[in-house]
Amino acid sequence: MTSLKNDMRTDISHLFLNIRFELKKHLNRKRIVLVVALAIALPILFYAIPPLLGGDYADTANAFASTNLGFITLLIVISGALFAGDAVSGEFEKKTGLTLFSTPQRRTSINVGKFAAALLATWFVISVYYLVTMLEIAQIFGFGAISVEFGMSFMLALIYAASVVAVIFFFSTIMKGTITSTLIGFFLLMLILPIIAGVLQFADVEPWFLVTYSSDVMTNVLGTSTGGFGSSGPAQRIGGGFSPDFYVGVGVMLAYAISLFLIGIGLANRRKME
Amino acid sequence: MMKTRYVNTTFAAAIAVGLVLFAILGMVPNASAQNVGISGMTFSGANPSDGDVITISVTVHNNATFAISNVTLAFYVDYVEIENITGINLEANSSSNQEIDWTTESGTHTISAMLRVNDMPLPDTEISSEIEVTLGDPGTLIGALILIVAVVFITPLVPSIFEKLKGQNSRRRE
Numbered sequence: 001m002t003s004l005k006n007d008m009r010t011d012i013s014h015l016f017l018n019i020r021f022e023l024k025k026h027l028n029r030k031r032i033v034l035v036v037a038l039a040i041a042l043p044i045l046f047y048a049i050p051p052l053l054g055g056d057y058a059d060t061a062n063a064f065a066s067t068n069l070g071f072i073t074l075l076i077v078i079s080g081a082l083f084a085g086d087a088v089s090g091e092f093e094k095k096t097g098l099t100l101f102s103t104p105q106r107r108t109s110i111n112v113g114k115f116a117a118a119l120l121a122t123w124f125v126i127s128v129y130y131l132v133t134m135l136e137i138a139q140i141f142g143f144g145a146i147s148v149e150f151g152m153s154f155m156l157a158l159i160y161a162a163s164v165v166a167v168i169f170f171f172s173t174i175m176k177g178t179i180t181s182t183l184i185g186f187f188l189l190m191l192i193l194p195i196i197a198g199v200l201q202f203a204d205v206e207p208w209f210l211v212t213y214s215s216d217v218m219t220n221v222l223g224t225s226t227g228g229f230g231s232s233g234p235a236q237r238i239g240g241g242f243s244p245d246f247y248v249g250v251g252v253m254l255a256y257a258i259s260l261f262l263i264g265i266g267l268a269n270r271r272k273m274e
Numbered sequence: 275m276m277k278t279r280y281v282n283t284t285f286a287a288a289i290a291v292g293l294v295l296f297a298i299l300g301m302v303p304n305a306s307a308q309n310v311g312i313s314g315m316t317f318s319g320a321n322p323s324d325g326d327v328i329t330i331s332v333t334v335h336n337n338a339t340f341a342i343s344n345v346t347l348a349f350y351v352d353y354v355e356i357e358n359i360t361g362i363n364l365e366a367n368s369s370s371n372q373e374i375d376w377t378t379e380s381g382t383h384t385i386s387a388m389l390r391v392n393d394m395p396l397p398d399t400e401i402s403s404e405i406e407v408t409l410g411d412p413g414t415l416i417g418a419l420i421l422i423v424a425v426v427f428i429t430p431l432v433p434s435i436f437e438k439l440k441g442q443n444s445r446r447r448e
Contacts, residue, residue, distance in 0.1 A: 011434055012427075112429050152410065155416065246414075
């Protein structure tokens with residue numbers, strides 16, 4: 001029993017060692033700085049442009065947040081691609097795995113460390129984006145206007161980020177080149193899956209099983225309504241297509257995150273240096 | 275002189291007839307608007323969640339001394355009509371409770387109701403109320419995040435546990 005406890009303690013210490021190592025790599029390669037700069041600049045654009053063009057902000061804090069978070073999906077996919085795209089494939093392409101895999105630690109600890117570092121870095125970027133948006137809401141509408149729904153949207157973004165990192169990490173474990181694994185994951189999430197979702201919706205089929213479709217709950221949870229008699233008509237309400245169910249959406253994101261993470265770790269552990 | 279008096283009398287009569295006609299024509303909608311109205315909009319659920327079916331109830335009243343028939347009550351969500359109740363008949367000085375069921379959608383919505391007589395809306399009868407429909411619950415999200423973190427941190431321990439169960443003591447790293 002004691003030896004199991006010691007083994008587990010060693011596994012955990014190796015895991016944290018790998019997470020620290022991977023995060024340092026991301027810092028040294030300026031990846032975190034680049035994406036954090038994006039995470040600060042994008043919400044600032046939504047804050048600065050309306051007054052500059054003589055426009056008004058949205059009427060409510062949630063409506064403002066909903067507009068502001070228009071690019072959060074893109075930012076999550078960019079972060080996931082940058083941090084997880086070459087996590088495993090990079091070790092094989094650059095042959096750095098020869099030295100890394102021969103260290104006295106389990107492959108599981110190494111690979112999970114890579115995944116966890118990519119996930120933490122992506123979560124950090126999302127947190128910055130939401131923090132900047134929150135400060136803007138506080139400045140425009142007051143701190144009291146920050147709603148529970150905004151917090152829920154933040155948690156949904158973290159869950160979606162886990163599924164995005166898992167998808168890209170999975171491709172990193174099966175692809176040989178870093179560029180291929182990064183691009184396949186990026187285009188799958190930004191282009192292919194949204195197109196499939198669009199086609200299915202056009203055919204009157206709800207694409208509830210696609211993770212990109214489920215990501216809509218991040219902004220849907222903020223739920224806003226506008227208008228008045230005469231300012232909107234039924235035509236604006238028709239043709240909106242499907243809207244993901246909250247619980248199904250969370251379930252789908254969880255399923256992608258956990259299943260692809262576990263499959264990815266299994267594949268990465270079995271992969272051999274050529 | 276006679277001609278001038280005749281013109282004045284005709285002119286006065288025309289104005290009088292015009293005023294009477296104006297009063298008669300204008301009386302119908304004014305009477306409806308002033309005597310018929312909607313009050314007391316209520317919802318069956320205080321804090322509904324997305325997808326819940328709630329009942330929207332209103333009271334239609336007729337304060338006039340005459341009966342009114344064939345009134346239509348229209349319900350709107352965010353100023354888009356979702357349902358109407360036709361053929362409402364009200365006796366003099368009476369009221370009637372009317373309700374519809376609505377499947378909620380997340381967000382803050384303005385629920386309105388308005389009366390129509392002969393397909394003519396009576397804007398003075400509009401009654402509105404806001405309702406906040408929540409989407410999901412924070413507990414589910416916290417649980418999901420804990421699950422993700424748990425899976426990520428438990429996975430590296432699995433090989434050690436399996437080795438222990440199989441009775442293997444040798445570790446590759448040792």
